Amino acid sequence: MTTAPPSDPRRRRIRWVVAGALLVAFAVVVVLVARWLTTLDPVAQFLARYPGYAPMPADVPVGIPAWLGWQHFLNALLLVLIVRTGWRSRGEKRPDATWTSRRNRRRRMSLTVWTHLALDVLWVANGVVYLVLLFATGHWMRVVPTDWAVVPNALSATLQYASLQWPLEQAWVTYNALQQLSYFAVVFVAAPLAIVTGVRMSAYWPRDAARVNRIYPFALATRVHLPVMFFFVAFTVTHVVLVLATDALRNLNAIYTARDASDWWGFAVFLVSLAAIAGAWALLRPPLLDRAANTVGEVTRR
Template structure:
């Protein structure tokens, strides 16, 4: 009797899950949950430690001596002008696109499009890098206008420390924030010292570092300038540039959280609608700033979505040649 022939069974091949970067969606979600839980635990411990500290007699005396802010110089302006609100929005918009394009450039391995100047077609860069550098230019121009207006109008006195008392007051404000007992303040009149140091650092330290290192890594840097290259090697610029971007991201996250957590309507009126008063509760229920903030988020979201090759290529061709794979 002949053996029954074996019918081969079609085995089902295992489908690899789609990866987003180096991880699958499930791995990203799991990592986010673990990191979120760890962050909550650390935040809880920080709040507990801060509350224990401010319950001690010497620390309470320190907080009474340094409430979190010092008096501004005589003649310092009161209030936030409309131009500062526009500068704030444009800075946020450009910075968002700078971060988006920078991250895209770092993770793309095979660019689908390249840009080169019309006068030098041999020198080409990826479309993502061109967009990053183009937005950098807009961000720098906006920043220069901002700094000039700061000093012309006297607003610099609000963000540039003018007394050594800024340091103990900043420590006091940090303790109050950490204990969830927000510092008593009115941003329309004066920032607390921790805010002042943060705004000074972001404007006069982090921004110049980002600009200098960004120029060093860009196509405008002269390749044959041996003395300049020794003064600022490209490898040093890379090591500084990315951490500075991470500092901007951390600043934005903390800044937005505190704006919303310490009196959202009042703070948004100050920042977006140029509406405020020496009375901190005068515009506490005015929705104007909130509506303008919501409109700015829609504009930023639209810009984020529009920053794709189908939109960028026609724009890039206005300033050079674009070749696609």
């Protein structure tokens, strides 16, 4: 007598449990190795020489402005919805609804893909506003490295985080070197890659431009776009964990109330922002999507 193989949902749960256990085991090993490394004299001397903060210009702005808090919230909101719709579109075989452009009837796509692209446009617009304000207010100096010492200091900060001996947090005044490099990578590397690959994969790309398509093939864009999405997800998870693990109240006040304080107001606004994101997730349903997509095209459901 043979037993029936476990169902697909059960297999997926087992794989997730195994993956989670391996991830926890890997994290424990990383912490133990990092703690051992910090006991070695050469490493201790390296940490003393490079405490984790790279030199910055003398006129670097101090504090987190209110506009950055709004940008932070809008970016998180749009990123969550973009990842959701992008991942869902990858698994669609026969979409329940399709969208057709009124201007070009040949331009047709699933409603999920259209939603993904519409959210992308809002995300890019939000990013343009962010860049304008970043350079107009001088806050670019906080995220753009201006000294090569940022590299060894970033390695030092990484080792300190890995050993759970957090580097001294002074985010209100300046980011540490690892934060600076991470934010620079998100803003000036990952975001542009997501945009240029997303445009190449979209229905708005000129399919009949043979020469351009040979230079920039569709397959290349797809190979880059998904890893970039995983990078954003990994960065977001790590960012949230570290914000909560390293003086959560002060960090949340800096991000959400533009104040260097340790009261509970920032945490309260943080909870409201999570509720807003959850509400937007819940609203991303056929009635609202159909109404929005019908303003610029026609939606057809099976």
